[in-house]
Amino acid sequence: MNYQLADDGTLSLAGSLTRSAIPAQxxxxxxxxxxxxxxxxxxxxxxxxxxxxxxxxxxxxxxNRGSVPLVCEGASEQLRQIVTVSGVEHLLSLS
Known part of the structure; x- marks a missing residue:
């Protein structure tokens, strides 16, 4: 998992966001x-x-102190499916 927070408040995530990759970061x-x-x-x-x-x-x-929904740009089909199955689509605005 790689990440970067820009001055405009955009958090860019890259790589693998998986159970095995996240703990290190x-x-x-x-x-x-x-x-x-x-x-x-x-x-x-x-x-x-x-x-x-x-x-x-x-x-x-x-x-963000509960500010929802969180806008997520560039969402893959895999992310969309997980969000739907998890029942958190009201918390994440996927585009």
Whole structure:
């Protein structure tokens, strides 16, 4: 998992957002988000995602103090299916 937060509040995520890839970056991502607002998330470069990746997106909402829905640009069909099956489509605006 790779990530970058731009000055305009866009969090770009890339690579694998999976249960095996996220733990190595989890603490540093949480520190980055601690005092920053994320206006949108770009997931166009996410190659593989599972429910742990959706948990990362929900964590962003938590850091935004519950501001929903979170706009996610470049969502893959895989992400759309997981969000629907998980029942969190009201929390994430996928485009």
């Amino acid at each position: 989890w603490d540093s991502l949480n520190r980055l988000l601690k005092d920053k607002a994320v206006k949108q998330v770009n997931v166009a470069d996410v190659k593989l995602i599972d429910t742990a990746g959706v948990a990362v997106l929900l964590e962003v909402i938590k850091h």
